Amino acid sequence: MISNTSDRIKLPQGFWTGLRQLGIAAQDVARKAGLPLTIITELVVTTTQYFAIWQAYSDLIGDTAKGIIELATVYETAKYPPSVLATYHARDYRDALSRMTRYKQLCPPESLRITEEGEHCVIELEWLYTEQSGPPLLIGITLANLLELGRRGTGQSLTAQLVEFTQAMGDVQALEAYFGCPVRIGAKSNRLTLHRKDLDLPFLSYNEELLEILTPVLNESLGEQQSIRSVTEKVKWIMKRCLTGGQPDIHSVAKVLNMSDRTLQRRLTDENTSFKLLLTQAKHEQALEYLADPSLDIKEVAFLIGYEDQNSFYRAFRIWEDDTPSNWRAEHLGANSMSENANTY
Structure with missing residues (x-):
């Protein structure tokens, strides 16, 4: 099983259900994305697959703005993962946004940064440990869901002050009607600016007892992710992402x-290693993890660890394991299969 610290993203349980409610079949999204139909049953996907799925949904829906608005409004709160569901039971809008920002670290690749100043609350979307920008529709739905969080939690028709996007987003007038404010295209960053006074509004769905159950579990998961102590471990974790x-x-x-x-x-030298050595180790370790996943072909594995040329990956793997990727996979997957069969008797 591939670890959560690798390039893997959890798909919300109700993701495909939400698309189906919009009249879009999961298999059509998979085909449009150029992915195997088995992706529909996967609980986790790679960043590349995740972005491809969102782009495929955008292409099928026809207009980015329409896709943002329809999915934001049709998605049922109960289908959100625990990390998001907890925010809907927060004390007020500010508490909910704070929790969302914190727990977003458990659901890469996007991350959020909140700044309060004067009458404004600015939420900027950034990408966690990757320079690759997500599809416009994914960016839009992320910001729309933050406003939707406030609307559903408070039970009021809240509006934003300003929404900024770096890329074209389709029907701008439709987005302005949804957000209730001007929408700026071609901005330097993707940002949602809220009325700061709205953050004090209490949530009708506040549930202290449920939060007492969910918060420790989520904090523990976040703590495990952030408990990497040495600089070496942190660097390798970031490299793999x-x-x-x-x-x-x-x-x-x-x-x-x-x-x-x-x-x-200097810190790496103090720990008796180097950036170049850690990068080689990160690629090697990720290659072995991905090869242990039979759903990934060799070309995908090469791409996922940063090789555009499959031959370069083969040469590197021979240095690491003195074997070819296909031989290594056949030997180790065969051994695992025999071990599993033995345990059934």
């Missing part, structure tokens, strides 16, 4: 860790 978007460099990793390039190099 970035491999799909290409080969990460020391500058991009240092930026995530809020360090200078020189400081990161």
Whole structure:
């Protein structure tokens, strides 16, 4: 089983149900995305697959704005994963947004940054450990869901002050009608600006008892993810998240860790390693994890660990394992199968 710290994203349980309610069949999305139909039964997907699914939905729906609005309004609250569902039982809108920002770290690839100043509350969408930008529809639905959170939680028809997108989003007038404010295209970042006073509005769905149950479990999951202690472990964790978007460099990793390039190099030297060595180890470890997943073909594995050329992956793998990827997979998957069969007797 592939670990959660690798390039894997959980699909909400009701995702395909939501699309079906809009008259879009899951198999049509899979085919449009160029993915095997088995993707419909997968609980986790890669970042590349995740983005492809959202782009396929956008292509099938026809207009980005229409896809954003319809999915945001039709999706049932009860179908959200626990990390999102907990926000709907928060004390007020501010508490809900704070929880959403915190628990978004459990649901990459997007992350949120909230800033309150004067009469404004600005929420900026960023990508967690990847330079790859998501499809416009995914960006739009992420910001729409934040406003939808406030509307459903407070029971009021809240509006935003301003919505900014870096890319074209289809019918801007439709989006302005939905958000209740101007929508700016071609901005420097994707941002939702709310009325700060709305953050004090209490949630009708506030449930202290349920939060007492959900919060410790979610905090424990988040704690496990953030409990990586050494710089070496942190760097490798970040590298594995970035491999799909290409080969990460020391500058991009240092930026995530809020360090200078020189400081990161010094810390790694103190731990008797180097950036180059850790990158090789990260690729090697990820290759073995992906090869252990029979649903991924060799070309996909090569791409997922940052190799555009399959031959380059083969050469690297021979250095790591003194074997070819296909031989390694056949040997280890065969051994695992025999072990499982033995345990059934």
